[in-house]
Amino acid sequence: MNSAPPFQAAFFQPRYWPTWLGIGLLWLLCWLPVPVVVALGEGLGWLVGRLLKSRRHVTRVNLQLCFPQLSDAEREAMVDAHFKALGAGIFEAGLAWFAPDWRLRDRGEVVGLEHLDAAMKDGHGVLLLTGHFTTLEMGARYLCLAGRPFHAMYRPIDNQLIDYFMHRWREARSGLPALPKDDLKKLVRALREGHCIWYGPDQSLDVRTAAFVPFFGVPALTLTATSKLAALGRARVVPYFPARIGGRYRVTFLPALENFPCGDDLADATLINRMLEAGIRIAPAQYFWSHRRFKHQPPGMPNPYARS
Numbered sequence: 001m002n003s004a005p006p007f008q009a010a011f012f013q014p015r016y017w018p019t020w021l022g023i024g025l026l027w028l029l030c031w032l033p034v035p036v037v038v039a040l041g042e043g044l045g046w047l048v049g050r051l052l053k054s055r056r057h058v059t060r061v062n063l064q065l066c067f068p069q070l071s072d073a074e075r076e077a078m079v080d081a082h083f084k085a086l087g088a089g090i091f092e093a094g095l096a097w098f099a100p101d102w103r104l105r106d107r108g109e110v111v112g113l114e115h116l117d118a119a120m121k122d123g124h125g126v127l128l129l130t131g132h133f134t135t136l137e138m139g140a141r142y143l144c145l146a147g148r149p150f151h152a153m154y155r156p157i158d159n160q161l162i163d164y165f166m167h168r169w170r171e172a173r174s175g176l177p178a179l180p181k182d183d184l185k186k187l188v189r190a191l192r193e194g195h196c197i198w199y200g201p202d203q204s205l206d207v208r209t210a211a212f213v214p215f216f217g218v219p220a221l222t223l224t225a226t227s228k229l230a231a232l233g234r235a236r237v238v239p240y241f242p243a244r245i246g247g248r249y250r251v252t253f254l255p256a257l258e259n260f261p262c263g264d265d266l267a268d269a270t271l272i273n274r275m276l277e278a279g280i281r282i283a284p285a286q287y288f289w290s291h292r293r294f295k296h297q298p299p300g301m302p303n304p305y306a307r308s
Contacts (some may be wrong), residue, residue, distance in 0.1 A: 011161045019161045026094035034107055037095060038088045045087020046080060054060060059083070059289045061304050066216035067284075081285035087288075088244070089134030096137035096170040101145060108138070108249030110146045116196070116238050119256040125191030126233040126256075127199040131276045132288040135249065140198065140243020142251045144173045150196035152178045153187075171191070185214070186228070191233025201226050202276060203291060212298050213270045216277055221296040227261035227268040236260075241279030241284055252282065 010016075029037055049056055059079050067075065095104065119126050128150060133139065135263040143150060152170045157163045167178055176195060179186050190197060201223040209225040230237055254275070261268050280287045296306050 005160065005164050005167065006178070007164060007168070008160070016161050016284050019159060023165065026091070027098050029091060030094045030098045030243070033102070034095065034099075037091045038244070038247075041088035041091035042084035043087070044090075045083045047087065048087060049080060049083025050165070055290045057307070058096070058292050058305055062289045062291075062293055063146075065218045065304060067295060068152065077228055079289075082287075082289050085134040085244075085283075085286045086288075086290065089137070092135060092244075093137040096141040096173070104141065104249075105145055108142050108251070109141055110251045110253070111238075112147055112253035112255075115253045115255045116259075119236040120194065120196070123194040125194050125233050126196045126235075127191070127230055127235050127237045129226075129237050129239045129257075129272065129275060131202045132199050132200050132291065133242055133279075133281060133283075134207050134286045134288070135242040135283075136200075138244070138249050139171060139240070140170070142249060143240075148196065149176050150174050150198055151176045151190055152198050153181050153200070154155060154178045155181050161245045161304055162213050184232075187229060188232045191229075191235040197235075199226070199229075201272060202293070203288075207296065210296075211266055211269060213266060213273055215273045215293070218294065219298055219301075220273070220274055220294055222269045224265040224269050226272055227265050231261050239275045241277065243283035245283060250282075252279075254278075 028039065032040075049059075056079060059082055060075065063070065063075050063082075067078070070078065070227060116128075117127065120138065124150055128143075130136070130139070136302050140150075140152065152174055154167070154170075157166070170175055187197060206223070206225070207221065208224050209228075210221045212219040213222045214220070215222065226237070229235070234291075236256040237260050238256045240250065240251060244250075257271065257275070260271065292305060297303060
């Protein structure tokens with residue numbers, strides 16, 4: 001089964017030529033030594049972080065809220081490190097999509113895979129609980145290298161050519177079709193059939209199925225639908241977090257959450273955020289801090305991103 005949209009003759013029109021060029025350049029870059037690819041991405045990210053003032057402001061505010069113990073100098077260094085990680089993440093996505101297995105196998109490791117295997121015992125489906133990290137594509141690739149097929153979750157993107165290729169690249173590696181985030185029936189069916197689903201509940205919030213719970217001690221609108229999905233799919237929830245540490249990639253699995261769901265959606269959402277915090281602390285700069293995580297505020301609270 002392949003869920004990717006069909007190839008269109010319109011993809012050869014001039015408006016898609018820049019996309020074709022970008023894909024071709026990314027493919028060529030991926031044949032350079034991996035440390036060179038990462039360094040080039042970091043350099044590009046650092047430059048973009050200096051130019052995109054609005055995103056730099058969002059990143060700085062997020063870090064002020066979540067890491068108030070940092071000095072101004074330490075926080076600015078983390079802002080730079082975040083944009084370097086973002087730039088590297090773009091090129092790392094190319095490596096994840098294009099590089100052959102032999103180029104990547106010895107450059108990373110999967111830790112705690114026994115926790116995933118234990119959770120899937122007896123045919124249980126698994127929600128692979130993670131967040132939006134700059135290394136998310138590489139993390140998925142190393143899961144594939146470990147021989148564990150999974151469904152990616154997706155939301156269609158505006159550039160239909162990229163949307164077409166991303167489906168095929170991901171499905172060619174993961175071994176299972178991508179699933180739309182808003183198709184509850186397909187998600188539940190996959191879980192009940194004993195499959196794994198990549199699941200990042202920290203973005204794309206539906207305010208109707210979310211509540212304010214602490215995230216690094218700050219009230220953050222957080223999905224409560226995770227409990228419903230796990231219950232309907234009779235699935236276990238296994239946290240896993242990708243990171244680049246010391247030039248190597250590491251995917252860390254933690255034991256399946258116990259007593260989840262517990263019957264209290266707020267308690268479940270709070271536990272999920274605690275797990276995400278633990279994963280973020282592995283490599284703090286590699287989380288998507290440039291995303292406006294706190295754009296929704298409790299009634300009466302000011303917009304933290306408003307400029308004075």
